[in-house]
Amino acid sequence: MNSERKIAALGGAPAFQSPLHVAQVNLPAWEKVEEMFKGVFGRHYFANHGPLVTELDRVLSETLQVEHAISVTNGTMALMLLARSLDLPGEVIVPSFTFPATIQALTWAGLDPVFCDIDSESHTITAELVEQKITNRTVAVMGVHLWGRACEPESLTMLCENYGLKLIFDAAHGIGCKHKGRFFGGFGSGEAFSFHATKVLNGAEGGCITTNDADLADRLMTMRNFHPSETYTNVPLRFNAKMSEAQAAMTLLSLKELKYNIAANKGRYQAYMKGLAEIPGLSCIEYIEENNYQYIVVEVDDEIFGLSRDDLVDALKLENILCRKHFYPGVHNWPKYKLESLFLGNTEVLCKKIMQLPNGQAMSINDVNKICKTIFEIRDSREFVELKDEFIR
Ligand code: T4K
Numbered sequence: 001m002n003s004e005r006k007i008a009a010l011g012g013a014p015a016f017q018s019p020l021h022v023a024q025v026n027l028p029a030w031e032k033v034e035e036m037f038k039g040v041f042g043r044h045y046f047a048n049h050g051p052l053v054t055e056l057d058r059v060l061s062e063t064l065q066v067e068h069a070i071s072v073t074n075g076t077m078a079l080m081l082l083a084r085s086l087d088l089p090g091e092v093i094v095p096s097f098t099f100p101a102t103i104q105a106l107t108w109a110g111l112d113p114v115f116c117d118i119d120s121e122s123h124t125i126t127a128e129l130v131e132q133k134i135t136n137r138t139v140a141v142m143g144v145h146l147w148g149r150a151c152e153p154e155s156l157t158m159l160c161e162n163y164g165l166k167l168i169f170d171a172a173h174g175i176g177c178k179h180k181g182r183f184f185g186g187f188g189s190g191e192a193f194s195f196h197a198t199k200v201l202n203g204a205e206g207g208c209i210t211t212n213d214a215d216l217a218d219r220l221m222t223m224r225n226f227h228p229s230e231t232y233t234n235v236p237l238r239f240n241a242k243m244s245e246a247q248a249a250m251t252l253l254s255l256k257e258l259k260y261n262i263a264a265n266k267g268r269y270q271a272y273m274k275g276l277a278e279i280p281g282l283s284c285i286e287y288i289e290e291n292n293y294q295y296i297v298v299e300v301d302d303e304i305f306g307l308s309r310d311d312l313v314d315a316l317k318l319e320n321i322l323c324r325k326h327f328y329p330g331v332h333n334w335p336k337y338k339l340e341s342l343f344l345g346n347t348e349v350l351c352k353k354i355m356q357l358p359n360g361q362a363m364s365i366n367d368v369n370k371i372c373k374t375i376f377e378i379r380d381s382r383e384f385v386e387l388k389d390e391f392i393r
Pocket of ligand 1: 021022023024025074075076077098099101102144170172173193194195196197198205206207324326
């Protein structure tokens with residue numbers, strides 16, 4: 001494709017006038033927010049399991065078709081509580097290709113993360129790869145449903161049963177996603193979700209843990225607060241991890257709009273798929289099962305595309321298209337966790353190739369098409385491709 005426009009890296013005007021963030025927040029109409037908050041203010045009740053948090057726990061368990069949903073302050077706290085509730089010392093097998101919260105939650109819970117490589121297609125750990133990491137110190141496996149794609153629930157369950165290990169999931173990306181027709185929420189002993197502002201379900205921070213295990217639910221409800229009306233089940237530790245009424249108000253409103261937001265995401269995802277299919281060297285990950293389409297994840301093959309992932313991200317930034325290199329460099333490369341003896345081949349490759357493109361409510365299909373066109377323009381800009389180091393570094 002020949003383009004007349006001078007790309008921003010060569011001094012042209014940016015493709016977008018103002019920054020287009022990787023995630024734009026999904027917002028309900030202001031009148032609905034006002035109405036909901038009038039209720040909160042009118043009741044003078046803001047914390048400690050008010051009516052909205054109670055309602056949210058009920059609606060979440062009903063929506064996700066799971067026995068118990070326990071809402072908390074954020075996704076990281078959901079992971080921390082879930083990990084701490086295991087009350088076991090030892091090692092947990094986990095991917096490194098994830099948001100750092102997954103690993104930090106284990107460390108906060110006093111557990112030792114053991115990094116496992118991922119499958120290069122699914123971007124998740126597999127039962128086969130996990131089995132190679134099991135030692136007599138292993139107590140659990142934490143799978144991550146990355147990009148809302150299921151992390152082998154059946155084979156990991158079978159493996160963990162065979163070895164007597166606990167299985168928990170980081171489902172931060174997974175609200176509204178299904179595996180074999182079943183919503184995420186009931187896999188493993190428990191699953192942790194995030195309702196961060198950048199997620200398809202925006203609780204303005206927030207999260208929850210779901211489980212079908214009544215004892216675990218009781219322990220988690222006890223661990224999340226100090227409120228005297230809670231049960232006094234014996235638990236390892238208690239926190240203030242309660243979701244507020246304000247967060248519950250936002251989450252409930254956002255839940256009502258979830259299916260519309262997912263449908264809009266799907267439209268943009270399909271437009272990206274179409275636009276990027278015409279660009280050799282770029283491939284957008286596929287969603288075979290029902291997904292929330294929140295993440296537009298692209299793998300850059302620099303030899304075919306002609307530019308590296310990092311060059312493309314830098315050039316797009318100058319166009320006001322703000323992408324993310326999730327999850328570079330991989331948590332196993334953090335100084336705290338780095339082991340010279342550890343090599344995660346697929347993780348290393350993906351950390352250098354994957355980027356996330358913008359998606360969310362503030363974007364139209366035209367915007368998606370414009371982003372795809374801009375990528376063409378950057379690739380076709382010979383001057384830039386040859387001298388990129390001088391232009392953007
Ligand atoms: N497990 C996994 C696998 C996760 O991906 C995450 C979080 C967690 C656990 C932990 O869940 P939480 O504790 O966060 O509930 C973002 C999010 O902060 C994070 O929630 C998310 N995963 C991660 C994948 O992405 P950042 O630091 O890369 O992006 P951030 O927060 O700067 O937001 C991206 C852009 O979105 C901003 O540059 C501007 C825009 N934005 C953001 C916020 C917060 C807005 O326009 N408005 C906003 O209010 O981590």
